[in-house]
Amino acid sequence: MNKIWLVIKREYLTRVRNRTFILSTILLPLVFIGFIFASAYLSIKSVEKQKIAVSDENGIFKNSFQSDKVITYEFPSDVNSNNFTAKGYTAYLSIPKDYQSKRDSVALISNKQLGIEAEEKVKDQINNAIRNKAFLENNIDKKVLDSINDIDEESLYKFSPVIKQGDKTAESNSGLSYAIGYGSGILIYLTLFIYGAAVMRGVMEEKMNRIAEVIISSVKPFQLMLGKILGIAAVGLTQLLIWLVLIVGLSTLASAFISHDTIMQAQNLNTSMNAGGNSAAMKFLIAKNTFVGGANWSLIIPCFLFYFLGGYLFYASLFAAVGSVVNEDPQEAQSLMLPITMPIILSFIIMSTAVGKPDAPISVWGSIIPLSSPIVMMARIPSGNVPAWQILVSMLSLVVGFILTTMLAAKIYRTGILLYGKKVTFKEMGKWLFRKS
Amino acid sequence: MNILELQNLKKYYATQKAVDDISFAIPESTIFGLLGPNGAGKTTLLRMITGIFYPDSGNIIFEGKKFDPANDISRIGYMPEERGLYKKMKIGEQALYLAMLKGLSRHDAMRKIKEWFVKFEMESWWNKKVDDLSKGMSQKLQFVTTVLHEPRLLILDEPFSGLDPVNSNLIKDEIYKLAKMGTTIIFSTHRMEQVEEICDKIILVNKGKKILDGSVKQVKQDCKENIFKVGFNILPEPFENNVFEIVKTNNNYLTVKIHEGYNPAAVLKEFLDHQASIISFNEILPSLNDIFIKKVEDTKLARQFENV
Numbered sequence: 026m027n028k029i030w031l032v033i034k035r036e037y038l039t040r041v042r043n044r045t046f047i048l049s050t051i052l053l054p055l056v057f058i059g060f061i062f063a064s065a066y067l068s069i070k071s072v073e074k075q076k077i078a079v080s081d082e083n084g085i086f087k088n089s090f091q092s093d094k095v096i097t098y099e100f101p102s103d104v105n106s107n108n109f110t111a112k113g114y115t116a117y118l119s120i121p122k123d124y125q126s127k128r129d130s131v132a133l134i135s136n137k138q139l140g141i142e143a144e145e146k147v148k149d150q151i152n153n154a155i156r157n158k159a160f161l162e163n164n165i166d167k168k169v170l171d172s173i174n175d176i177d178e179e180s181l182y183k184f185s186p187v188i189k190q191g192d193k194t195a196e197s198n199s200g201l202s203y204a205i206g207y208g209s210g211i212l213i214y215l216t217l218f219i220y221g222a223a224v225m226r227g228v229m230e231e232k233m234n235r236i237a238e239v240i241i242s243s244v245k246p247f248q249l250m251l252g253k254i255l256g257i258a259a260v261g262l263t264q265l266l267i268w269l270v271l272i273v274g275l276s277t278l279a280s281a282f283i284s285h286d287t288i289m290q291a292q293n294l295n296t297s298m299n300a301g302g303n304s305a306a307m308k309f310l311i312a313k314n315t316f317v318g319g320a321n322w323s324l325i326i327p328c329f330l331f332y333f334l335g336g337y338l339f340y341a342s343l344f345a346a347v348g349s350v351v352n353e354d355p356q357e358a359q360s361l362m363l364p365i366t367m368p369i370i371l372s373f374i375i376m377s378t379a380v381g382k383p384d385a386p387i388s389v390w391g392s393i394i395p396l397s398s399p400i401v402m403m404a405r406i407p408s409g410n411v412p413a414w415q416i417l418v419s420m421l422s423l424v425v426g427f428i429l430t431t432m433l434a435a436k437i438y439r440t441g442i443l444l445y446g447k448k449v450t451f452k453e454m455g456k457w458l459f460r461k462s
Numbered sequence: 463m464n465i466l467e468l469q470n471l472k473k474y475y476a477t478q479k480a481v482d483d484i485s486f487a488i489p490e491s492t493i494f495g496l497l498g499p500n501g502a503g504k505t506t507l508l509r510m511i512t513g514i515f516y517p518d519s520g521n522i523i524f525e526g527k528k529f530d531p532a533n534d535i536s537r538i539g540y541m542p543e544e545r546g547l548y549k550k551m552k553i554g555e556q557a558l559y560l561a562m563l564k565g566l567s568r569h570d571a572m573r574k575i576k577e578w579f580v581k582f583e584m585e586s587w588w589n590k591k592v593d594d595l596s597k598g599m600s601q602k603l604q605f606v607t608t609v610l611h612e613p614r615l616l617i618l619d620e621p622f623s624g625l626d627p628v629n630s631n632l633i634k635d636e637i638y639k640l641a642k643m644g645t646t647i648i649f650s651t652h653r654m655e656q657v658e659e660i661c662d663k664i665i666l667v668n669k670g671k672k673i674l675d676g677s678v679k680q681v682k683q684d685c686k687e688n689i690f691k692v693g694f695n696i697l698p699e700p701f702e703n704n705v706f707e708i709v710k711t712n713n714n715y716l717t718v719k720i721h722e723g724y725n726p727a728a729v730l731k732e733f734l735d736h737q738a739s740i741i742s743f744n745e746i747l748p749s750l751n752d753i754f755i756k757k758v759e760d761t762k763l764a765r766q767f768e769n770v
Contacts, residue, residue, distance in 0.1 A: 028563055035559055235546030242512045242540040243563040445544055
């Protein structure tokens with residue numbers, strides 16, 4: 026036990042003291058935030074203003090089409106599909122005189138794709154025009170029609186889905202639980218790879234530096250393997266903790282800079298909606314309140330830690346086994362890793378289904394089978410309606426799973442770590458599994 | 463007393479009998495040579511002695527009791543042939559780590575590391591990394607980390623590979639000193655001149671079996687081929703005889719092999735009868751190198767894959 030402790034300490038300290046640890050711990054969230062901002066910025070920036078020439082043979086669209094910030098519609102008479110670019114239009118919309126069936130094609134002609142969003146907008150405009158025309162034809166007053174069209178439905182009510190299970194009711198926030206589920210799924214997926222690969226590289230380093238046999242003459246191979254796995258787990262937890270402190274610290278700091286009045290206003294949010302003054306700060310506080318209040322954090326955080334650790338322990342020993350059989354050739358590691366990376370990638374795919382449909386059979390099974398449960402279960406839990414027994418079974422099978430993989434991997438590791446200059450096949454590894462000591 | 467006794471040790475792999483019924487005993491504070499060509503089973507044997515492998519059958523008796531790896535490895539020091547150190551770790555910390563893995567307390571480990579670092583003039587290395595060391599320097603460090611915990615049994619597999627003569631001698635002197643202080647040393651190599659110089663006892667293994675066992679002197683006696691070197695003032699004219707044949711002729715001496723049934727005196731008598739001016743007469747014992755080559759060639763050199 027004492028020896029495992031020494032190994033854990035070494036693995037932990039050499040990694041935490043390393044400059045790359047400090048850099049990656051600080052840089053990764055920055056890169057993450059930067060990425061979010063950059064993609065948001067780009068999606069705003071990349072919207073090009075478009076001027077579409079419409080050939081309206083019926084004359085009914087002219088009154089109905091409404092230009093917006095992005096797309097401007099014009100109805101020139103001298104533009105056709107051959108000269109619209111020369112006249113300064115990005116596209117040419119040709120609506121035939123008769124449009125009674127699917128065969129009558131409304132053509133939107135452009136040099137390059139306008140994008141799905143723009144195409145949808147144009148379609149909406151056409152559909153609206155057709156509907157408006159129908160209303161007018163049925164003697165609906167133009168004024169009445171306009172006033173109906175001007176209703177902003179969103180401002181008239183607040184939509185609040187509520188989940189009722191027995192006596193308990195909870196406000197459901199699908200968007201938030203989707204985001205949390207997706208976020209934690211991705212985080213576990215990434216950490217499985219990052220820390221799993223760290224274990225593998227550590228084992229390969231020991232084998233290639235030829236220190237494995239030196240150490241193994243002092244400690245059992247299993248102790249060395251377990252020490253490494255636990256040491257790196259501690260590194261992972263440290264990194265998570267630092268991130269958590271950073272997030273909580275930064276948002277508290279940000280709140281502290283927002284004036285007291287605004288905070289008071291935010292607290293009275295439900296009674297009065299007219300948020301004056303510092304609107305950016307208001308938005309931040311609203312976001313923070315929904316984020317903190319909108320999810321069951323007392324369940325999500327412990328579960329996240331459990332699945333983070335459990336998933337890591339399940340896969341880390343397998344990565345260690347692969348590292349132990351690799352010789353000098355890194356290419357070999359790639360092909361040997363395939364059976365481990367496949368289920369992780371598959372879990373990711375199941376996870377993207379599970380965030381949207383937390384109760385679909387594939388999501389339920391995926392969240393119970395330990396190969397995929399660490400990633401998939403975290404996508405389901407934020408939805409708030411995973412039965413307790415499923416979480417329990419999933420956790421139990423994950424614990425049994427990682428004990429099993431660790432035991433099996435140790436058998437491969439023990440032989441592989443001392444084997445030099447020999448390419449090991451999966452068949453041979455299979456034999457090692459069933460060999461007595 | 464024997465510090466280590468192996469009794470009918472066997473270890474079979476899927477396609478090879480790596481160690482096939484080997485028994486021998488090593489008396490306390492001897493320097494013991496374990497010889498054999500590549501792939502003879504030396505490494506497997508050593509891995510069983512160091513508790514890395516379990517034998518398929520047979521017993522290992524360490525200090526008079528059945529070998530218990532969990533407790534006994536702290537009294538064994540092993541420098542494997544495939545050896546190395548953590549490249550990115552500071553040298554002082556690395557030595558400390560390895561010593562503590564052997565069960566030393568932090569305090570004892572520090573004290574001993576400092577002693578050895580002074581002895582080998584390595585004090586300035588403490589905060590350096592292994593990456594910064596030359597191959598010879600890291601071999602010295604490796605030796606120090608192997609003996610730090612003052613093992614009762616020290617196992618060195620090819621300890622001088624990669625060392626220049628000066629550093630070789632430095633380590634050789636330390637090996638002698640350790641042996642004098644009561645450490646038993648198993649020395650595995652195929653460099654025969656080193657064995658001849660250092661070892662008290664040897665065994666020779668090939669293809670998983672022991673083919674020679676004894677003190678260096680005894681082995682040489684056992685394998686001698688009755689060859690003598692006779693020195694002359696002036697070489698005598700060749701003559702016919704039944705007693706010996708001339709193996710080699712030099713400027714002023716002859717190397718002769720005595721035929722079976724005759725003794726050295728008969729050779730001298732023959733030469734004297736022919737009025738030869740003898741000035742010296744020595745027996746030539748075979749070198750270990752010759753014995754090694756001869757014994758190994760007797761058995762087929764390359765291991766064949768076989769079904770066990």
